[in-house]
Amino acid sequence: xxxxxxxxxxxPVMLSECLHGLDISPEATYVDVTFxxxxxxxxxxxxxxxxxxISFDQDPAAQQNAWQADNFTLVANNFSFLQNNxxxxxxxxxxxxxxxLGVSSHQFDMPERGFSIRxxxxxxxxxxxxxxxxxxxxxxxxxxxxxxxLLGKYGEIKSPRRTAERIVFERQRxxxxxxxxxxxxxxxxxxxxxxNQFFAQVFQAIRIExxxxxxxxxxxxxxxxxxxxxxxxxxVMSYHSxxxxxxxxxxxxxxxxxxxxxxxxxxxxxPFNEVVRKPITPSEEELKINPRSRSAKLRIAVRNEG
Numbered sequence: 001x002x003x004x005x006x007x008x009x010x011x012p013v014m015l016s017e018c019l020h021g022l023d024i025s026p027e028a029t030y031v032d033v034t035f036x037x038x039x040x041x042x043x044x045x046x047x048x049x050x051x052x053x054i055s056f057d058q059d060p061a062a063q064q065n066a067w068q069a070d071n072f073t074l075v076a077n078n079f080s081f082l083q084n085n086x087x088x089x090x091x092x093x094x095x096x097x098x099x100x101l102g103v104s105s106h107q108f109d110m111p112e113r114g115f116s117i118r119x120x121x122x123x124x125x126x127x128x129x130x131x132x133x134x135x136x137x138x139x140x141x142x143x144x145x146x147x148x149x150l151l152g153k154y155g156e157i158k159s160p161r162r163t164a165e166r167i168v169f170e171r172q173r174x175x176x177x178x179x180x181x182x183x184x185x186x187x188x189x190x191x192x193x194x195x196n197q198f199f200a201q202v203f204q205a206i207r208i209e210x211x212x213x214x215x216x217x218x219x220x221x222x223x224x225x226x227x228x229x230x231x232x233x234x235x236v237m238s239y240h241s242x243x244x245x246x247x248x249x250x251x252x253x254x255x256x257x258x259x260x261x262x263x264x265x266x267x268x269x270x271p272f273n274e275v276v277r278k279p280i281t282p283s284e285e286e287l288k289i290n291p292r293s294r295s296a297k298l299r300i301a302v303r304n305e306g
Contacts, residue, residue: 014298019044028094031056031094051071054073154209239296279299
């Protein structure tokens, strides 16, 4: 079964670059670990004949974009459980893995999900609505030290302690229940003319913590070593420096922290070879059509033999 290409749910970023990076063979097996609106998955699937596509998405809303076909499976789970779910499907190794990280346009455009700074909605930010921990829990229950740590690490803001202490002070007076409440609390700390950037950094930090995003990415990268066949492609698109740094380290040096391990002859021991040394970024034409792609960085690597 072939699919249409209705991408109103989410415009797939750097679609042709991703497909080229996967180097698709019609008879091979591929995994799209971030199904979302199905744009990338549909394009992969349309290039298969006897091949198979397995897609992952923990957001129940993504189910509406699925289609029925014998060689297509949508797994309703986080991609950190990639290997276990593939084993349940009796798949040991695949020929390519695609990951389009971050929040989909659809999730941003649903104000009630609480991802956007442009609306006043309940503090949620859960990619999987069934998860117990939401942004409300983090903002209202984390202590100042934990808030300082996540704001500095995941938001990379310049004044994490000051920001954390203000959140703790204000929530003692009144619960911070909505995105609008949080913006009001943060407003006095926002650098002049860079208010939205500051707000976005804080929201990013909270969202990453809510969804355990960095740990999930680490698990995906580590599992990809066993899941990909020799010669298989790992194609990862990231949207902020934390993600890109992890992907870069793993593809370039074979480790998550950037450390290098060498063999007796001084050769770097790593499971992947980079297909491109520098990340691919969206073209000027794509930026005009889809401004949200502006921070995207695409890295591609091939699985080494052995």
